[in-house]
Amino acid sequence: MSRNVQTGRTCPDSEPRNDDQPDLKSIGSVRIGGLDLPVLVDPSLESFGEFDPVGRVIRVGTGMAPEVLASTIIHEVLHAIDDALDLRLGERGVRAIETGLVAAARDDPGQARRWLAGLLAGPRVRGRAGA
Numbered sequence: 559m560s561r562n563v564q565t566g567r568t569c570p571d572s573e574p575r576n577d578d579q580p581d582l583k584s585i586g587s588v589r590i591g592g593l594d595l596p597v598l599v600d601p602s603l604e605s606f607g608e609f610d611p612v613g614r615v616i617r618v619g620t621g622m623a624p625e626v627l628a629s630t631i632i633h634e635v636l637h638a639i640d641d642a643l644d645l646r647l648g649e650r651g652v653r654a655i656e657t658g659l660v661a662a663a664r665d666d667p668g669q670a671r672r673w674l675a676g677l678l679a680g681p682r683v684r685g686r687a688g689a
């Protein structure tokens with residue numbers, strides 16, 4: 559039985575899931591807890607996204623606006639962090655943090671770009687999720 563954690567948000571353009579694995583396209587990976595989790599596009603996904611803690615993979619659907627795709631990936635990364643660190647945030651906690659991060663970025667996009675530029679300019683810090 560799958561323990562997939564889903565956003566619960568339905569994607570209007572998604573097709574019903576079938577048993578045949580579709581040809582999944584990778585759109586990158588995220589490193590969480592020392593593991594690289596692939597982020598795959600799954601056209602058959604019935605929700606916007608899901609984190610599969612057994613398969614250690616994030617899947618996102620298709621047909622989303624770029625800002626919805628971005629917030630979906632943030633949401634699923636938060637589920638992966640929740641699982642890796644056993645934070646027990648649950649759907650409510652994940653959704654609250656996602657909403658806060660997205661709001662902070664959208665409220666002041668210039669500042670958010672500067673924060674990200676600074677973050678990306680520095681050396682990659684492994685195994686540290688904050689102090």
Ligand SMILES: [Zn+2]
Pocket residue numbers: 563564565566633637649652
């Ligand atoms: Zn969720």
